[in-house]
Amino acid sequence: MSVSSLHKYNTSEAEFLFQEFYGLETIATALPSERDQNFRVSTVDGKSYVLKLYAPETDFNWLDAQDKLLKELAKRAPDLPLPRMLTNNKGAVTRKISDPKGDVRFVRALTWREGEVWSKAAEKQDLDFTQIGHLMGRMDVALKSFIHNGAKRSFLWDVAQASAHRAFVHMIEDEQTRNIVMNILNLFEEETSSKLSRLPNQVIHNDANDYNILVDEDGIISGLIDFGDFIESHKICELAVACAYAMLGQSDPIGKACDVVSGYHAENPLSEEEIALLYDLIRVRLAESICMAAQQHAADPENEYLLISQKDVRGLLSCMEKINSKVVHYRFRDVCGLEACKGSRKLVQWLSAHADEIGPIVQHDLSPDNVLVLDLSPISVNDEGIPRSAEDATNVIFKMMEEAGAAVGVGSYLEDRDVYKGDFFETVDPDEKRTVHLGIDLFLAAYEPLHAPLDGIVRVHNDNTRDYDYGPVVILEHKTDDGQVFYTKYGHLSRTSLELWEDGKEFKKGDVIGFLGPYPENGNWAPHVHFQLLLDLMDMKNDVCGVAARSEINVWASVCPSPNLILGMKTKCQGDVVRTSKNIRSERARHLSPNLSLSYKDPLKITRAERQYLYTDQGERYLDMVNNVCHVGHCHPRVVAAAAEQMPVLNTNTRYLHDNVVNYARELLSTFPDPLEVCFFVNSGSEANDLALRLSRNYTNSEDMLIVDHAYHGNLTSLIDLSPYKFNRKGGKGCPDHVKICPMPDGYRGPIKGDDPQCGSKYADMAIEQLRALEKEGRKPAAFIAESLLGCGGQIVLPQGYLAKVYDAVREAGGLCIADEVQVGFGRVGSHMWGFELQNVVPDIVTLGKPIGNGHPLGAVITTRAVADAFFNGMEYFNTFGGNPVSCAIGLEVLQVLRDERLQNNAARVGAHMMNSLKEMAGRHSLIGEVRGRGLFIGVELVRDAQSLEPATVEANRVVNLMKDRGILLSTDGPLDNVVKIKPPVCFSMESADEFLCAFDSCMGLVGEKP
Known part of the structure; x- marks a missing residue:
């Protein structure tokens, strides 16, 4: 039956059918289709459905299969965004009718799925195509x-x-x-x-x-x-x-x-x-x-x-x-996570294992003092930005080699170059050219001989005469011991080389296989050989790529491993692959754990930083207000210089004597009150807290710990057990038996408010109740561990008297007191060097990390002589990298920069200005429930209702993303993820503070108030 002879239902007929079969009054709109007819039918209450009228002669068995398929999907994948079938007034999903022409038709209805068709949406926004595959x-x-x-x-x-x-x-x-x-x-x-x-x-x-x-x-x-x-x-x-x-x-x-x-x-x-x-x-x-x-x-x-x-x-x-x-x-x-070119790793391993059997391809020594690695892209233009001629480029290259005393110039493997001309470097994507070099170039005088590095036969030879092509080129085929085939390619040779080649000709290792070509017969280039290693000629013969598009670099790096496997140069001659943000995300997803999260809905690719600023690959500047690691400022020149000066001299461990470790220990310990006088160096805050745990358990002969709710102390197994922020959330296994959780002393959201003069004492009593519960079980604490200000808890400043009362009770019970200063130490609170000093207490153990090395992996544990001596029980404590000369040089410089640039005082002044301004702002934005903090450790808790304290989690995250759009980076924290946290480097200026305050005020206005 032809399509034209079918009865065409109009919208009125569709509305009548839907009311008759499903009992709903609707307005119908015809939808495009091939043979069948489809209508969108909408009810007065806004619900929509699809009414489908199948063409005559439609196979009922096929319809039944479709019914059962949709039922199967609803059962096995109920969360997939699929239409669901409606049951009609006969209790079925498909009904048979006769149309006005007497033809038998089947009718069914499905739920309507809202949305714009992909083809139209793609015209307006950059869609993520991976989700099609996932679906x-x-x-x-x-x-x-x-x-x-x-x-x-x-x-x-x-x-x-x-x-x-x-x-x-x-x-x-x-x-x-x-x-x-x-x-x-x-x-x-x-x-x-x-x-x-x-x-x-x-x-x-x-x-x-x-x-x-x-x-x-x-x-x-x-x-x-x-x-x-x-x-x-x-x-x-x-x-x-x-x-x-x-x-x-x-x-x-x-x-x-x-x-x-x-x-x-x-x-x-x-x-x-x-x-x-x-x-x-x-x-x-x-x-x-x-x-x-x-x-x-x-x-x-x-x-x-x-x-x-x-x-x-x-x-x-x-x-x-x-x-x-x-x-x-x-x-x-x-x-798909497979080796792009199967056998690539195997060949690399074979060449590495048989390196002594590989001969040189040129007569010149390729040792580091005899080669000059060139950056070829700048050479392609002169000082005025005008493209150089090949003759001019040749003169520049060989002059550089002469000045460096190098016999051989080297062009690197995987170097991304902007020197290639000609339409054969273009791709099907108009926005991309082939620019990534897949070989190694050796620049030498014309007619220098080239030698076969291994036995092989001529597989391809040709004279590629196009401008900027290879000129004379030859490809040799080789085999490994077990028969794996691979190739070496030599481009830009002389025409005198052509007479040496014929299909299948055998060359022994060391035989002359050709000569470097002069300009212009070598493709219009400076005299050099393009040397390339390949596993597959890709059905391209003499045109097999020597330069790849960035989007294909994973493939070509697998097809063409580093030629230095054969050349054996002890010089860095490989470029760093620069990837797009999208490609980096894809590579992360395939090669890194999914546990590693990214910040912001649209993550940033950050390529450099300075002081309180981060810069993207596009040159956009962001004010960093969340990084409490680069404490004295990103890439501080004095810290960088300290690392650069020590690294070339020595970096070993603490089993040797060195000035740096004792000089740094003395200066670091001078910032602590007595009796804190012994230092252990480690590599991170997590290591520091793990060592503090060992010290306390060794000293007390107890395993049990007291912790504060929603705390986070590190990512080691021992510390996850002490971190409700982890063990009481998704993926966690709950509180371990050896741990007691003390209520978080939150004077805003907790049962005891901050304006209560006894707030600190009452929260301490609640903590002591957990201590007593431990004692009733016949156990004593190894230690009480708490951050001096609560970070993951929501930037909470501990109420006065809290630590003093808890410390006294814990010590009386035989336990130690650990202050976790990993986030808040080194002058961040402004008025004091260490956060615990705000409480007028002295811990038994203090742990340091994050800001201690300004981004360098470094940590420390500071403790008393008594605790340290008890740990000296015959079992050596050794940390391979803790206390190495480089880390100590960096840590010492951070301390001296803090002192010389008066950054603790800066944190106090700028922090006070921000706190005062934010509190004033709270009077104009009812979403701001509380502003709290000390120095440059500030939290702004957002709530939808001041009485119920309903958390404004969605709004807090929206504010963070709006601020990012304005070039300011923040994040959220707290048990309800509704606290905007502010922890910039302590070099943060008044000007930057005002920039932040203006933008934050604007964004709070955009987010709006709860009606």
Whole structure:
């Protein structure tokens, strides 16, 4: 039956049907479709549904399969953003009717999914394509065991049935497109189909196109619709379909496909065989789309819906003809966490193990004092920024070598260069060129001989005569002991070298294989050899890439390991790969633990810093108000100089005598009151707290600890047990038996308010109750540990008298008192060097970290002679890096900078100004519940209601992101994540404080008050 002969339901008829079958009055709007008819129907109370009227002759068994498929998904993956079926007034989900022409039709309704179709949303915002892969991967996992004979059908939209489209190829009017499609179908029949038949089968959605995926205003997928194309096929076909549509209209189509593949693999791992076929299957799906549009449009030329996306499809297929399929395959392997080029690590290991068997390729000594590593990009232009001629560049390079006394100039591997000219350095992405060098250049005089480093045969030779190409180039094939094939490439040679080469010619190690070419026969370059190591010629022969695009660097670095494995230069001759923020996030996700979080909705790529400022890769400046590590200022020149002066001289351990360790210990201990006189050096605050725990347990012969609620003392196993901030939150295992939790002395949110004169004493009594509970169990404390001001607790200043009373009780019970100064020490509180001094107490042990080294990994434990001597029980305490000369030089300089630049006083002055201004601001913004802190340790707690203290968590996080948009970095903390924490470097200026205050006032106004 032709489409034109069907009865076309209008909106009024659709409204009538919906009321009759579902009992709801609605307003209907027609939706685009091919053969069936779809309507959006909306009720007066704002709910919407999709009414589907299937074309006559629709197979009921197929509809039943779709019903059960949706039920299966609702059962196994209820959180997926999918439509759900409505039950009609007959208790079924599908109903049979006769239309006005007497044709049998099936009717069903589904819930409506809000959102904008992906294709339209992508025009307005930068969407995350990995979420397509995540969605489809999770769906396929849920459908893995679903079986229904209605899903086994002949269907032209099934990638696995692509051969059927040969009947439509002649309908494609454009000759170029027709030829591309025919080649794709030929390859499918000859190779792909048989390989596909061996891959896993299951029911798939089969139509994750850019009109079936919906996204919300934040760019998050809110729905996947239209299950009409579901079929039992191969799992990999699901991904091929999703990738094909994701690539449409994209300047970097392969990059988008990689995103989808990465997301899918994370949810539903792919086999190597599936990955190997994926790119061909994507092309098959696009070819099918063109064939379907051609034959359907021929049958129904009035239906413009049939031509949606066809321009993009043809353009994409044409673009893909220019893309190396091996590169794509290797990119897919890479994003799936596999070795991009299989065997790369194996070859690297073989070359490393057989280094003594490799010969030199040039006659010159390549020792560090005889080579000059060049930065070639600046050489490409003169002082006026005008591109140099090759002759001029040659003169500059060889003059630099002469001045350095170097016989050989070296151009580095993976160096990102801006010197390449010619359209053959362009890519399909107009925003990207091939710029990353895959070989090592050796600059020598023209006609210098080159030698084979290993036995090999000539596999490729040619004279690439294009400007800025290789000129004469030869590639030798080699084999490892177990038969692994690899290649070495030599470019920019002389034409006299051509007579040495013929296909398959054998060269022995040490044989002359060619000569360096002069300008211009070497491709218009300064005389040098481009030397490259390869595992795969990528079907490119003499045009195999010697320079890669940044987006493909993972692939090419795997295909082309460092040539220095053969050259053996003891000189750094490898560039640092610079990645985009998006690429770094992807690499983090694949190679680092997901426990490592990122700040802000749109994370920043920070590349340099100075004082209280951070700078992004784009040169944007941010005022850093959250970093309590770079205490005296980012990259303080005196601290940097102290490290730079000591590093080249000596860095060893404390088993040798050295001035730095005792000089630093004396100066650090001079800031503490008696009897704190012994110092242990470690590498972090976590190590310091772990050692403090050992010291206290050794001294008291007890294991039990008293801690403060919501505290965090470090990431070691022993310290997670002391950190309710960790063990009482997601992923934690609750409070251990050897730990008692004292209530947090919060004078704002706690049961005892800060205006109570006995606040500190009463909270201390609550802590002492935990001590008594311990004693009733016949146990005594090893120690009470508390931050001197509570950081993760919400920037809380302890009420007066709290520590003194608790310390007295703990010591009376036989325990020690530990002050955790990891966050608040070194003058941050302004009035004192150490936070515990605010409470007029002296701990038995003090732990230091974070600011102690201004970003260098350093920590310390300060304790009494009695505690230290008790620890000297015959078991040596040794820390490999703690107290090394470099760390001590840095720590000493931090102390002296604090003193010389009067930064403790600065923290007091600037902090007081900020506190006063924020408290004044609280009178104008009712969201500000309390401003608290000392010096440059400040917290602003946001609440929605001053009476109930309902936390304004969402608002606090919004303020932080709004401030980031204004170039100021903050974060939130506290048990309810509603405290804006302010902990800038202590060099923070009044000008910066005023900049912050103005912006914060503005952002608080934007967030608004609770009505």
